Amino acid sequence: MARPLTKTVNLSSIKHNYLLAKALHPTSKAFAVVKANAYGHGAVAVAQYLDSTVDAFAVAAVEEALELRESGIKSPIMLLEGVFEASEWSLCERHGLWSAVENDAQVDALIDSGCHIEKVFVKVDVGMHRLGVDPDRATELVERLRQSNYVNEVLLMSHFSSSDDLLSDTTSKQLAVFKRVHKNCGNIEGSVANSAAVLKWDIPEGGWIRPGVMLYGISPFNDITGKELGLKMAMTFTSKVISLRVIQKGDRVGYAGSFEAQKEEIIATVAVGYGDGYPRNAINGTPIIVNNIPCSLAGRVSMDMITVNVSNVPDITLGANVELWGDTLPVEHVANHSSTIGYELVTRMTSRPRIQYR
């Protein structure tokens, strides 16, 4: 019998979530963000399923775009992080890729290359200070690209630093900066919204939205799950009980004995660990579903196994079904017990769990 650890991806949920993002902004076009292996869901399978539905895909870098092209993806693909080397412009031209640019060197390289690119998005730094040209220099880059005749359409984009925080006024301030720059650039299309902005902020209509994590049914917000936002969770991560034992009051479980039984308990060992992407810093009490009953992590996460308190599961046996996150257990709840976010849990899964598509 193979190790019973499976990542099941429901592709129709991803389509549902993409169409929901579009329905929230009916005058905008939407990238489906499939970078980082479609947030761990398998970029090729996800893109093949969505190819005839989406306006375009967005990835981080040219290697991710080429993987999609090699698998037959026909939709436009945008490079959110731009090109890293001048030679990548010819790949963009050959494979019909669009790109963000954020500095003079990238624009110089494009013009020197003589490559023709369908769409280039000038990225403006509206306050995150990670990527983007200074707002006062954005029009200059836009004009250089427009006059070069190498770019069919020049657009303006930005990225918010705090759109997941609905109580902060940072996003409104960053949006105001973007709107000012956008006005100065004349009548060009813009793109500002990641999932949080798509779901909850009053963003300019038209242009392009860039939903990522919400496509996979995961919430960008700390205190609300994807399900509560009307999203369908795409990934269900499951395993099985491979060992069972009864322990007594005072017995300790796992490395360093970090769980101590307060009374007689039943402990199940489950085939999953940090070597598969289950978070090592998940604390005692992290929720886990066993045979559809809510249970909790008991003891430190090992590389290949975890231990779970299953005392409340009737008739527990070897081979019992375990949901680590998914349809029943929101990944956000596991993230909240592991000092991380749902984004990280799904993107950092390793290649060990077998993957199946529904």
Ligand SMILES: Cc1ncc(COP(=O)(O)O)c(C=O)c1O
């Ligand atoms: C430039 C850019 N746009 C869009 C996204 C999608 O963001 P989210 O997954 O929060 O929707 C990302 C993700 O990091 C990004 O870097």
